[in-house]
Amino acid sequence: MKIVRPGEIMFVLALANVALMVQAVPYTVSGGSSGGYMAQQMHIAYSASVAGAAIVAAGPYHCSMGSLSRVQTACTVNPWLINLPSSVTAATTYATDGAIDPISGLNNDKVFVFSGTSDQRVLQAVVQETISFYQELVPTINITTMLDIPANHGWVTKLEGNPCWYLGPPYVVACGVDLSGIIYSTLYGTPVAKGNFNSSHLFMFDQSDYGDVWQAGMSTRGFIYANDFCRSNPVKCTLHVNFHGCEQSYQTLGLVYIEEMGLGEWAETNQVIIMFPQAMETINNPEGCWDFWGYTGSNFEVKAGLQPTIIQKMAQDYLNIAQNLG
Numbered sequence: 001m002k003i004v005r006p007g008e009i010m011f012v013l014a015l016a017n018v019a020l021m022v023q024a025v026p027y028t029v030s031g032g033s034s035g036g037y038m039a040q041q042m043h044i045a046y047s048a049s050v051a052g053a054a055i056v057a058a059g060p061y062h063c064s065m066g067s068l069s070r071v072q073t074a075c076t077v078n079p080w081l082i083n084l085p086s087s088v089t090a091a092t093t094y095a096t097d098g099a100i101d102p103i104s105g106l107n108n109d110k111v112f113v114f115s116g117t118s119d120q121r122v123l124q125a126v127v128q129e130t131i132s133f134y135q136e137l138v139p140t141i142n143i144t145t146m147l148d149i150p151a152n153h154g155w156v157t158k159l160e161g162n163p164c165w166y167l168g169p170p171y172v173v174a175c176g177v178d179l180s181g182i183i184y185s186t187l188y189g190t191p192v193a194k195g196n197f198n199s200s201h202l203f204m205f206d207q208s209d210y211g212d213v214w215q216a217g218m219s220t221r222g223f224i225y226a227n228d229f230c231r232s233n234p235v236k237c238t239l240h241v242n243f244h245g246c247e248q249s250y251q252t253l254g255l256v257y258i259e260e261m262g263l264g265e266w267a268e269t270n271q272v273i274i275m276f277p278q279a280m281e282t283i284n285n286p287e288g289c290w291d292f293w294g295y296t297g298s299n300f301e302v303k304a305g306l307q308p309t310i311i312q313k314m315a316q317d318y319l320n321i322a323q324n325l326g
């Protein structure tokens with residue numbers, strides 16, 4: 001045992017405090033359909049880290065109440081079954097219990113919500129409830145919505161993908177609207193003009209470095225888009241995490257969703273790194289959706305959930321990942 005003088009003790013305590021006060025690395029999130037539900041779960045659960053969220057074609061937090069049959073009704077086509085007060089209560093109660101970050105973490109966040117007028121899979125009336133949910137928790141002035149595009153279910157682009165009215169894989173629809181660009185500028189302000197998607201700037205990383213992906217229903221493969229500048233200077237680049245929808249994972253589609261959805265084009269010319277985490281098709285989850293009803297356990301929508309835990313770890317480690325991409 002070493003005898004320490006008071007000054008040394010103070011020094012050791014000061015160091016301990018520094019370690020305790022290490023700030024979370026801020027990032028923003030987006031996603032469509034089940035990815036929209038997951039983006040929202042990450043925003044609500046990890047609001048001390050997540051600084052903004054773009055929710056596309058998804059209902060409110062806690063919509064399913066842990067029930068797959070509610071996914072197939074309330075959270076997609078039967079908006080009258082949504083219980084909004086229970087969503088708000090769930091968030092505030094989880095926060096009081098420490099299961100999610102304090103609600104105050106949402107205060108200054110930008111929120112963007114999109115729904116197509118012709119969405120047959122997740123009706124616009126369901127997504128209206130997402131807006132109402134956020135209005136309970138975030139200053140209305142920080143919420144931006146886009147509800148007038150005649151898009152069917154999917155990620156909306158200017159030119160890529162199926163016709164705007166089409167419902168089906170890869171759930172990317174060309175509506176003459178650059179949704180990724182709108183999301184980027186809503187979350188970060190006016191960007192530099194977009195470039196071209198350069199496939200040599202898309203990298204695979206190992207999601208299993210961050211937890212038991214098998215148990216979490218996630219793939220070992222995750223993807224990250226980082227331009228030359230961001231790979232050499234990751235500290236100068238912010239992180240945005242985008243979640244694919246059901247039937248849009250790498251396992252199902254290959255790279256089609258990542259290549260066509262448009263965020264890569266903005267990441268090519270701006271100081272942002274895009275992470276595309278990947279869920280996996282399993283017996284409990286045959287379409288490779290993100291968990292918003294409990295196939296990974298009843299804690300799917302709080303910090304301790306298997307998917308949120310791994311995603312948060314990956315996001316917090318993005319500087320390290322980006323540095324080692326080559």
Ligand SMILES: *[C@@H]1O[C@H](CO)[C@@H](O)[C@H](O)[C@H]1NC(C)=O
Binds near residue numbers: 142
């Ligand atoms: C949210 O709104 C407040 C009040 O207008 C504003 O001060 C703040 O900057 C906004 N937050 C963001 C992220 O834009």
Ligand SMILES: *[C@@H]1O[C@H](CO)[C@@H](O)[C@H](O)[C@H]1NC(C)=O
Binds near residue numbers: 198199200201228
């Ligand atoms: C893609 O990026 C690499 C360098 O990272 C560059 O050499 C190549 O020319 C780029 N391709 C296109 C089509 O711009």
